[in-house]
Amino acid sequence: MTSTTFSTPAALRRTVRGIALTYRLPAEDRARIVLSLSETAAAALNAGRPVTLTATNEAGEDGADRLTLALTLPRQDSRVVVTDELPLPGEAGADGTVVWRVPLPTARAPLATVVPQATRAGRAAAAAPRGAEADVALLEEELRAALARADRLADQHRKLKHELAETNSGVLALYVQLEERDEELRKAHGRTLRSLEDALRPRPLHVDGLDLAVHYAPASDETPTGGDLYDWFTLPDGTVHITIVDALGHGITSTRTALTVTHAVRTLALEGHSLGTIVARTDEILAPFDQSVMATLQLVHLNPATGELSLANGSHPPALHLRADGSAEFLEVRGRGVGFPLPGSERVLTTTLGHDDLLLLYTDGLTESRRDPREGERRLVSTARRHRSRPTAELPGVIARDMLAGALHEDDTLALAVRFRSPCQEPGHDPG
Template sequence: MTPRRPARSASADDLLTTLGLLTAKARQGADHQRARVDLAEALQREMLPETLPCMPGLQTAACYTPARDGLDIGGDWYDGFVMADGSLGFSIGDVQGHDVEAAAFMGQVRIGLRAVALAATDPGEVLARANDLLVSVGRDLFATCTFLRFDPVEWAVESARAGHVPGVRATADGHCELVQDPGGLPLGVEPGEAYPVARRRLTEAGSFVLLTDGVIEGPSVPIESGLARVVRVVRSAAAASATAGQLAAEVMNAAESTSHTDDAAVLVLSHEAGAGERAPPPPPV
C-alpha cells in the first residue's frame, strides 16, 4: 500500500498565496515604472528642439542621452532660437528630479525662457524674469541654467548662469579654459535674484561648450575630475579643427566613461573670428 503524502499545512498554502500576490505586485510595479520612464523619455525628446539656429561663421550642435540605467530621465534640456532683436539665444539646464514631473517642469522652464526673451535680450534679465515667473508658480522643483546670447552684429557672446555647472571655451590658438563666470541661485528658488552677465568679443575663432552635470559626474567620478576630462577632450578636438557636431559627439562620448546615472546634454557653438561689425541677420519669421 502506497503511503499517503502528508497534507500541506495551511500556513504553507498561505505563504505560496502571499508570494504569488507579491510577485504579481512586483511585476505591476516594474511595468508602472517602465511606463513612467518611457513617458518621461518621450516627453523629453518631444520637448527638445529639432534644429538649432546658425548663420555664416557660426556652427551649432547638441547631443542628449538618457541615463545609463534608464531610470533617471526627464530633467536636462538645451534650446536655441532667434530673439526679437535678431540675436540668437541659447539655453541649457537641468531640472531637479528625474521623472515625469521633472520632464514636464523642464518643458515649462524652456518655454518660459523663450517667452521672457521676447521682451528682454540681456541674459541676466532673461534669467531674473524667468526665475520670478517660476517662483510665482509655486512648484517645489527648481532648475539650474546657463543662458547665452550670440550677437551677430558685434560678434560677441553674453552669458549668465543660474547655479549651473561651468562651460568650456576653446580658441584656435590652443587655449582652453573653464568658463566660471559669477552666477546666481538656480531658477525657482528665491524671488528677486540677480544674475551677472559676462560679455566676450569673439576676436579669435573658437568654440563654447555648454553641458549638464550628467556629462561630468558619475557614481565614482566627482565633478572636478569630469570637468578636467572635458577640458582635455575639447582642447584635443579644437586642435584637430573638429566641427561643432564632432565636438558635441566627442564631449558626449566622455560622459560614457562616468557611467552616468543622470541624463546628459551638450550644446556647442563654434564660431569664426570677428572682423568688425557685421550686417544684422534677417528678422525672425
C-alpha cells in the same frame, strides 16, 4: 491477552512474526513491527536481561479492531529507548513499557477465533524454533514487500520529478514570455516618452557663422525623460539665444519643470528683458504657481556676425570656451537658480569668440559623474581638446561618451557645442 517472556532476540522475532501472520498483517507491516520490537529489546536481550511481550486484540475508539503489543523492558534499559527512530514508532511509558497499536485488516477471521490462534502461535513460536526454510521464506516475502514499496516510491518520485520539470518548464516559458512582453512594453513606453520629449525640444537652428550641435542622454533607459533641457532661437536683432536648464530630479516631473522654466525664459527674452534680469524674473513669475520648481540655468546671447558673447548664470556649471589655438577657459559667473534663495545672476559676463573657437555648454551630469567636480572639469578640457577637430555635429556625443566612461553614478547628461565661423566661412564647414 497473552504475555510471554523472552531471553533471546531470535525467540522474540519468531513470536512477533507468528502473531503478525496470525492477524494477517501485510508483509510490510509485519517487517516493521518485527524490526521495531527486536531493536527496542536488543540492548536488554544481548545483555542477558529478559523482556516480556503482551499481545492484545481490542477495538479502538473508532470501532476498528487493532493489535496492541506491549514490550516491558528491565528498568535500566527503559531509560534509553528512542521510539522515533524505529521503523514503526511506539509509545514509551514511564513504567518501562513500550506499546505499539497496529490497525488490523478488515478482511480476516472472526475475533473469537483469532485470539486463541494468536496465543497458540505465540507460544508455539517461543517453544520451538521455526524451520530455517520457513524463516527465509517469510524474510524474503517481507523483503519483497519492502522492495515493492521502494519501487513504488521511486516510481512516484520519478513521476513527480517529471511533472515538476514540466511545470517548471511551463512556468519558465511563461516567465520568459512575460519578461519579453514587459521588455517590449518598457521599450514602447520609452520610445513614446522619448518621442514626446523630442517633440518638445526646439528644432535645429541654422545660423550663418555658427555650427550648433547637441547631445542628450537620460540617467537610465528606464526613464528616457529627464530634467536636462535646452532651448535656442534667434532674437529679432539676429542674436542667438541659448538656454540650458537642469531641473531637480529625474523623469517626467523634472521634464515638466524644465519645460516650464525654458518657456518662461523664452517669453522674457522675446519681450526684450535684459539678459542679466531673466533668471530672477523667471523665478518671480513661476514662484506663485509652483513652489516646488527648482532648476539651475545658463543663458547665452551670441552675435553670429561678430562672435560677441554674453552669459548669465543661475547655479549652473560654467561654460567652456576652447579657443582655436587650444587654450581653454571656464566662463565663471556666480548666481542662484530658480527656486533657490535670492535667485538671479550676479553679473553678465561678456567675451568674444574667435574664428573656429568652441563654446561648450553642459549640465552637471557631464563633469560630476565622479567624486571631484574639479577633476571632471579638467577631464572635460582635455577631452574637448582631443576631439575639437571632429565635425561639430559629432562633438557633443563623443565628448559625453568619453566623459561618462567609468562613471560612478548615472545622471541625466546634456552637452551643447557651438563653433564660431568668421562670416567668410560656409556654415557647417570643418577645415581639414
